[in-house]
Amino acid sequence: MSKGVTPQSKDFAAWYTDVVVKTGLADYGPVKGTMVIKPYGFSLWQNIKKSLDDMLVSSGHQNAYFPLFIPKSFLAQEAEHVEGFAKECAVVTHTRLKADDDDLIVDPDSKLEEEVIVRPTSETVIWSMYKKWIQSYRDLPILINQWANIVRWEMRTRLFLRTTEFLWQEGHTAHATAKEAEEETLKILDIYRTLAEDYLALPVLTGIKTDAEKFAGADRTYCIEAMMGDKRALQAGTSHNLGQNFAKAFNVTFQTKDNQEELVFATSWGVSTRLVGALIMSHGDDKGLRLPPKVAPIQVMIIPIGKTDDEKKQAIEFINPAVSTLRKSGVRVEVDDRNESPGFKFNDWEMKGVPLRLEIGPRDMAENSVSISRRDSGEKSAIGINDVAKSIPALLDNIQQNLFQQAQSFRNSHTKKIDSYDEFKSFMNETGGFALCGWDGTAETEQSIKNETKATIRCIPLSDNPKGLKCIYSGKAAKHEVIFAKAY
C-alpha cells in the first residue's frame, strides 16, 4: 500500500475511493455494489445515527421495525411508485438450494407462488399495516421511524454514495389533515438541516424538488442539498409529503369526529449512509479525512514520544489525569501506543481525520505542557498540562465551527446568479458549482438543459422569489428561481 491518498486535484473520484478504503471506513463486499462498513466507518455512522435518533425521538417519533420482504403485488399498488422502483428490485423467487453433482443449484421445486421483493423502501409494507391499525381520528397521528437496510439494484455504485444495499432511517407518518402532514414534512426537513449543519458541519440548501426529481409516489419532495469538494451537488436527505396517494393505494381511511370517512394523509422521509460520503467529500483534503468533532469516532488522539519504552510510559502517565477528566466529560480520547514511529502516527491519524492530536515527549514534560495540533487548520501550539482538560472541549467546538464556515464559504464562492444560457453552459462545463437561475417551470426546459449540460435542478429553494426573472433557457417569464448543478 502506497503512502497517503491520491491528491484531490489529480482525480477527485480516485481521491474519494482512496480515502474510504485507506482510512478503514469501508471495503468492497464480494457481491458487486456491496460494501462492508468497517469499525471506523460504522462508529462514524453510529454517531450520526445517535444524533438524529435523539432529535426524532424528542420530537415525538417512535422507532419500530418492519419486514425486509414485501409481496411483489404491494409494489404495484401505487402507479408512480412501481414505475420508480421496479427497475432496481431484488426479487426472491425460490427458497432452497440443492446439491447437483459438485454444484449447488436453485431447487426448482422451491419456487414461490408469489414472488417476494427485498424492500427498496418501505411505504407499501408499512401502509398495508397502517390499514389494520387506523380506524378513527383517535388513532392519528402515527409517527413511526425505522432504522433499516434496503436494497436498490443500481447499475453503477460508489462506496457510501450509491451501494446496492445501504443503511438508512425511514420515517412514515399518518395524519388526519393535509395541513398536519405538510407541517410534519417541514419539521423533518428542519431536523435534517440541523443534523447536517450543526452535527456534520455541512451547510445545506433547503428546497423543493421539481416533478421530474421528486419521489415516486409523493405530492411534494423537500430536500437538503449540499456542495461537495468538486463543486458537484449531493442530495443529502429528503422529506416527502405523500398526500393521500398511499392511503388511496392501500385503502386506508379513518372516521372523523363528525363521523365522516376520510383518506389518511402521509409523509415519509429518510437519510442514509450516504451522509458519510457527504462528510468525506465536503471536508476532506489531500491528507485525507477531516471529521467534524461532533461525529468523529475519535476526537483526540494522544501520541506518546520517547526514545525508550520507559519514556513513553512516563508520557502516558503524565497525560493520564487529563485523559480521565476528558473521558468523564464525554470526550472521545484515545492513546496510540503502537510500536510505530511518531511520523507514521501523525500521518495515519491525519489521514483518518481525527480533529485534535496531542504529542507528549520529554521536551513537553520538561515544559510541563503538551503539544497540540488541529486537523482542520494544521495549527500547532503548546498548552500547559493543567489546562488541557478544560481547553480541549472549547477547541473541539471551534474546529466544528471552522469546518462549517470553510464549507459554507466554499459553497458561497461557487454559487452564482446566471442569466445567460451561454454563460450557464460554460459555467457547467468548465467552472462548476451551483447556478441560481430563472426557470419557466416546464418539464421540457428542465429536460433540455439536462440533455445539453448534464445539469439538473437540485431544488427550488424555500426562499424562491422569481419576480422579474426570465427563464435561462426559454427566455419566458420565470416561474421559479432554482438551483442548477451537476449532481452525484
Add this chain to the structure above:
RNA sequence: CGGGGUGUAGCGCAGCCCGGUUAGCGCGCGUCGUUCGGGACGACGAGGUCGGAGGUUCAAAUCCUCUCACCCCGACCA
C-alpha cells in the same frame, strides 16, 4: 446492454509480443536487533493450483479457442 480494459503472493505490479525447466519486484506480514519530536533501518523468514476449462507443443504465466469475474466510460439512477 454498447465501447474500452484488467485478472500473476494480502495489496500494487513486472514477466507474455519473441514458449525453456527453481515465476520475480515493491509495499505489507513474522522473528530478532538497532531506532523513535513528521511516513526509520538491518538481518533472517513465511507466503503463488500465474481467474477457470480445453487445445497446440518435448515444454505454456507466455501461443490458440471457449468461459467466468471485476474495473472504467456510456446508457440508467429520489
